[in-house]
Amino acid sequence: MIIPTTITGALIASGLAVGLAISGVAHATADSAPAAALKQTTQGAAQKLDSSTADHTKFEALQADFKSGSEVTKACLTCHTEAAKQIHKTKHWTWEYKNPDTGQVLGKKHVINNFCTAVASNEDHCSACHIGYGWADNKFDFSVQENVDCLVCHDTTGVYKKLPGLAGHPNYETMEWPPKSGRLRPPTDLKKVAQNVGKTSRKTCGACHFRGGGGDAVKHGDLDSSLESPGRYLDVHMDAEGLDFACAKCHVTDAHEVPGSRYGPTATDTNGVQMRGSKKTRNPATCQACHGNAPHDQAAARLNDHTRKIACQTCHIPAYARGPRHAKMSWDWSTAGQLDEHGKRIKTRNSIGKVEYDSNKGHFTYDRYVTPEYKWFNGKVKYTLFGDKVDGSSIVKINEFLGGPDDPDSRIWPLRVFRGKQMYDKGLKTLAVLHTTGNDESAFWKNYDWDKALVTGMKAVGAKYSGSMGFVETEMSWPITHMVAPKEDALKCEQCHTKVGRLAGIEGVYIPARDRIVALDTVGFSLALLALISVLIHGAIRIFVSRKKKG
């Protein structure tokens, strides 16, 4: 949050007072009420000025009792006339990204991952994290401006929540949530949310990015809800009591285009600090964009030498999932679908209370303070997409981070490698698309019938399921770049500069104390030993001879 909550609270309070006054609810009390409210607002403003020049509670367009999110969007667009057009161009909207390096068409819409695996045929569920309203199936109209969801990113109240199964909508009526919990969720107060829009925050971005893959701490490893209000130990920049960076502080957004996507990451930037006036072609979300390439002061200048080979993150994020949340580490779909003796869904938890087995999804493992894996990475990523050959004979890399020691754009990066076992079509020799959610007969989470679910899933991407499926081991890599530790917690020299350290598996770079030419050491120490033996013999003879003479 950029705005401290107390200020926001005061503004909401004063704003509501004005709102009540304007709407006439307060008319009955006294004629002086609006004046009092106005006075209060002025005083409030004098005490705590917001940096924003607009108080959305005062906007006429936002005084309506909105029936749907799209109605709110229409109201937003009366002032922010270009906003939806901008959104329509972004990955957040299209879920599509053409990688210029590989030509591959990526994005959530196309990639098959090793979490929930695929969006196709499951849109109404997955689109709870789409910044739109109504993406329930492949007939969604991406060109309609009112389909854009402004509130999910700009809400400051915390009450706005898109629920899976509602095709990107929040609940407009009272609804039991979570399902079968017995708890009732009141209808979303769209008016309140609309009148309290503001800048994006860790909470709004985190609504999806902390909870990707179906829950908190499932997907990224370095992003989970502990970053909503982290301490310094967890992230020096986002530290709620310190620098308190919002996501957009680094992901500096222009025309709603948020830079710094992992679909086209920047592995290194040797062009130094990005000053005001710098060309906007560079990714502003890198460490180097602010810190440059020689960020360590003179006392630790030797550390700057490392930037030739090592990404900042390698030392400064010694482990991920360093908050209280356990990151999901693996997902085995092959055991999914087992039911109890009554034919009911099974859910078992491990000793720390995390779901270990779920009939819907299979087996999971978790971990905290996870040591990353390390790899040369040049920013290019190659995916195994639907249709790419998968025959079950080897581990499938969902995505492969490219690069090597001789590539000047490569640096040694910390990665989270998420391992899984998932569905593939033995006949078509491709990763499979599974229809998981929905109320129809073929949805896997309803009837646990692999074949039926695969027929529907594969059909959604224009393929015909061969009728023969299997499970294949998969690995998906994620760059570790958040949860930047305080400098005192950065990796110590000895953690790499030792015979078997963090970078034991990294080839193509000479690391003092790890590497040596064994032959050179053997010859060198042998000659030194020989010299020592020679002088000792010489000395012994001298002593012997002189004693003999004396004797």
Add this chain to the structure above:
Amino acid sequence: MQRIYIFKRFERFWHWSQAALIMFMMLTGFEIHGTYTWLGFQRAVDYHTTAAWVLITLWIFAIFWHFTTGEWKQYVPTMEKAEAVLRYYLTGIFTDAPHPFRQSTLTKHNPLQRLAYLFVKLVINPLIWLTGLLYLFYSSWDNWGLGWLNLEWIAIGHVIGAFLMLIFFIAHVYLATVGHTPASHIKAMVTGWEDVD
């Protein structure tokens, strides 16, 4: 037997501080190389680097001293009596044969010493200097047009230099004990005065 003043004050200061620095740098250097753990890698690197700059400073003074005093001539190689001196150390020393070389202020080193020290000054030291400085300025390689260099080659060169220095050190320390008495050369290096026949 007479006493002559061989080693001047600066020379003695140079010798002993250099001796201390080189021993310390061998100890920290082989730790950085991964041969053993003593101070920890980070401290070993810090101390090794600091000692390197101190030693470089000392060398700058020493080079200046050698050239201004003309003492550099002490290292001009000669083969005269070299064989005799070698034979003395291999056999004569055991039979109390007279040393074939007579020390003086103008020729303080015997021919073998001259060759050994010249080898240190022209081969070992430059190798260590050059590779060590490149090691220190690793991050500037690209700016200096040396981007094609490889840290492994530099490290190999530096380690070769270190082994040569270690071997020299062993021989040198032992040969310091072969004077009239085991301590006489060492005493001379401390006081400056050497007993000669």
